[in-house]
Amino acid sequence: MHLTWYFDFISPFSYLHWQKVKALLPDHDITLVPVVFAGVLDAVGQKGPAEIPGKREFTYRHVLWQARQEGVTLRFPPAHPFNPLAALRLAIAAGSTVEAVDSVFDWIWAQGRAGDSIEALAPLLVALNVPAEALVAPETKAALRENTDAAIAAGVYGVPTLAFDGQMFWGNDAHEFALAALRDPSLLDDPGMQHASQLPVGLQRRG
Secondary structure (H helix, E strand, O other): OEEEEEEOOOOHHHHHHHHHHHHHOOOOEEEEEEOOHHHHHHHHOOOOHHHOOOHHHHHHHHHHHHHHHHOOOOOOOOOOOOOOHHHHHHHHHOOOOHHHHHHHHHHHHHOOOOOOOOOOOHHHHHHOOOOHHHHHOHHHHHHHHHHHHHHHHHOOOOOOEEEEOOEEEEOHHHHHHHHHHHHOHHHHHOHHHHHHHOOOOOOOOOO
């Protein structure tokens, strides 16, 4: 079964989930799709966790705790949230390969380096053999917009999201759920799951 993984380098949870997605690569065909998380949030009318006081601090502590529980080295970049466009465009210019995605994640979240500009990412451009002008090329910018638009059209509402067989599994902590559904697609067809999917909305908050 073909899998699609949507992510943004701004998300530390995407970094954690990437460690699990990498483990699936030997046995599964996975398309890696860099998207602009802010664009997804705008489309669904939601703020990011780092934009909400209190939730921002909790989120940072929570992801650090998750990293420690999972045995993953996580170091925050100099500032967060940051502008991830240069990092996303670098991945695209490098072909969205496993090597490119892994290198950018490692740079920002394992080494704790800035990923918010071409200048900050200069050593990675050299390592990945990507010229700086590729990050500002119209085709690179267009590819990132197309990725993001396609993700929104597919129903993505957050990152990271692992998608297959028309189903979306959002978040690092949903990985085991995704694996269970991958092993047994009928998991989502049982009466309880079907009832949850069709549950009526009892109240809608007015804006």
